[in-house]
């Protein structure tokens with residue numbers, strides 16, 4: 001829409017909105033569910049389900065189309081009830097629009113403006129404001145037995161990103177993260193992501209920090225899919241401006257976090273048709289980066305060696321860490337759990353520091369250190385061997401049965 005046409009088209013847009021407002025009055029998804037006259041609720045989306053559950057007797061105007069609003073329908077509904085409220089998550093969008101029509105309505109004076117709703121939030125808010133009596137309180141099972149223990153999200157057992165973050169934590173360098181499973185590396189014990197904005201931001205932030213004169217060598221981490229999506233322009237910027245930034249491309253050969261979608265690096269389209277596979281290393285070299293290396297994701301030493309070298313450089317470098325996601329169907333077939341040899345383990349805690357959910361604390365304490373020994377949950381362990389490479393006492397090994405029979 002070039003500017004000259006934009007001016008001419010503006011009245012068309014305004015008329016379209018008027019037409020849509022007329023359409024909203026008869027649109028079947030804007031639905032009135034009549035009930036008692038004492039309370040009327042305007043709601044939309046998932047909040048409707050909570051409203052229905054918590055106020056089974058109320059009249060409800062459920063909006064399936066929230067703009068433009070069906071003003072006549074709302075006025076008629078408001079007149080039919082004694083008290084009108086809006087139940088909507090976050091900002092008071094409907095509430096303010098209804099109030100602008102000159103209709104008395106309540107909403108955020110009862111329900112919170114932050115966080116997600118659920119029936120408990122809606123019910124408790126209504127009780128607190130006096131809209132519902134105290135007797136409406138419904139204790140939930142978890143509240144009766146005490147709060148559930150906190151379970152922070154973690155990288156999966158066998159995640160090929162774990163070794164990279166273990167090393168980055170060890171090197172104590174600032175790491176600029178991106179959006180993907182690997183964002184989870186920000187929490188302990190890996191604690192190896194220090195900034196995270198949006199897809200493709202990690203490389204840009206590292207570059208910005210370097211240009212702003214940060215004395216530390218900044219590292220950016222980005223997944224293969226995100227790199228193809230929005231990392232390449234930022235890396236061009238790093239090269240063009242000669243930023244001493246090390247970019248780590250965590251290539252798990254899939255778009256893992258959102259459900260294993262293909263990407264330009266997998267050689268298959270989203271419909272799983274064979275297609276051109278864009279290779280990372282030649283692509284990165286073509287941008288003019290001289291220091292580029294590809295290493296296997298489970299090779300802890302190779303990752304450490306490359307990163308130690310790159311973070312000393314005064315120019316851009318790219319480390320490509322490749323290993324397919326442990327949850328890919330073909331990879332799952334190769335899972336072979338490891339075990340901890342209790343007579344060798346002294347509870348040094350090193351393997352706990354990689355944050356693998358398959359590594360647990362044994363009830364058995366080491367006689368000398370009085371620390372719990374490690375224990376591996378065979379039901380979770382994939383056999384990636386990252387912990388085995390880190391253990392200084394060679395106390396982690398494959399289970400004899402697995403060695404004989406192979407993966408099941």
Ligand code: SF4
Pocket residue numbers: 157158159337338354356357358359376380381382383384385386387388
């Ligand atoms: S081999 Fe070690 S790090 Fe890998 S999944 Fe098993 S317990 Fe976790």
Ligand code: SF4
Pocket residue numbers: 340344345346347348349350351352373374390391392393394395396
């Ligand atoms: S790293 Fe080895 S010795 Fe240390 S706790 Fe783990 S299994 Fe035991």
